[in-house]
Amino acid sequence: MKIIxxxxxxxxxxDELGNEIxxxxxxxxxxxxxxxxxxxxxxxxEYSDNLQYEVELIVKINRVGKYIDKKFAHKYYDEIGLGIxxxxxxxxxxxxxxxxxxxxxxxxxxxxxxxxxFHKSKFNDISNIEFSLEKNGEVVQKGNSSLMINSIDExxxxxxxxFTLKIGDLIFTGTPSGVSKVVENxxxxxxxxxxxxxxxxxx
Ligand code: MG
Numbered sequence: 001m002k003i004i005x006x007x008x009x010x011x012x013x014x015d016e017l018g019n020e021i022x023x024x025x026x027x028x029x030x031x032x033x034x035x036x037x038x039x040x041x042x043x044x045x046e047y048s049d050n051l052q053y054e055v056e057l058i059v060k061i062n063r064v065g066k067y068i069d070k071k072f073a074h075k076y077y078d079e080i081g082l083g084i085x086x087x088x089x090x091x092x093x094x095x096x097x098x099x100x101x102x103x104x105x106x107x108x109x110x111x112x113x114x115x116x117x118f119h120k121s122k123f124n125d126i127s128n129i130e131f132s133l134e135k136n137g138e139v140v141q142k143g144n145s146s147l148m149i150n151s152i153d154e155x156x157x158x159x160x161x162x163f164t165l166k167i168g169d170l171i172f173t174g175t176p177s178g179v180s181k182v183v184e185n186x187x188x189x190x191x192x193x194x195x196x197x198x199x200x201x202x203x
Pocket of ligand 1: 175
C-alpha cells in the first residue's frame with residue numbers, strides 16, 4: 001500500500017507557513033514503513049530540532065481506480081480516519097529552499113500516525129467533519145473538512161490521474177493551522193466528532 005499526502009489544503013495553514021495558495025493540490029508520498037506501529041511512542045529523529053505535528057483526516061481507499069471522476073469518487077472509500085503527518089520542519093525548510101523533494105523531512109520511519117477509522121455513515125456530511133488535536137490535554141489544532149480547499153472527492157479524482165489507487169491506500173488530506181513543535185514526553189490525542197482516534201506519546 002501507499003500513503004498519498006496532500007499539502008496546503010487549508011488556507012489558515014498556508015498563511016501560518018507563509019506559502020502561496022496552490023493552483024493544483026500539492027502531493028507527496030510516504031512509504032508503508034512510515035506508519036508508526038500501534039501503541040508505539042514516536043521517537044524524535046536526531047536530525048531534527050523542529051519536529052512538528054500536523055493532524056489530518058485520512059481516507060482509506062476500498063477499490064482499485066484510475067482517472068476517477070469526481071462524481072464517482074465517493075464510491076472509492078467507506079472509511080475516514082485521523083492521523084498525524086509528522087514533519088521535520090527545519091529539514092523541510094532547507095529542502096524547500098533548494099527546490100529539493102521533501103521525503104527526508106516527511107516520509108521517515110514513524111512519520112505517519114494512522115488512528116482509528118470510522119465508517120462514513122457515522123458522519124452526516126463528509127464535507128462537514130470536525131476534528132482536533134490535543135497536546136497534553138490542550139486543543140492545539142482544530143479543523144473541519146468544510147474548510148478544505150480541495151474536497152475529499154476532488155483529491156481522489158486529482159491524485160488518481162497520476163497514481164492508480166489500490167485497496168488499502170491512504171490519503172492524508174492536509175492539515176489546518178496550529179502546527180507546532182513536539183518535545184519529549186508530550187502526549188498527542190486526536191479526536192474526530194468527539195471520538196478519540198489516537199493517542200501518541202513523544203520520546
Ligand atoms: Mg501534512
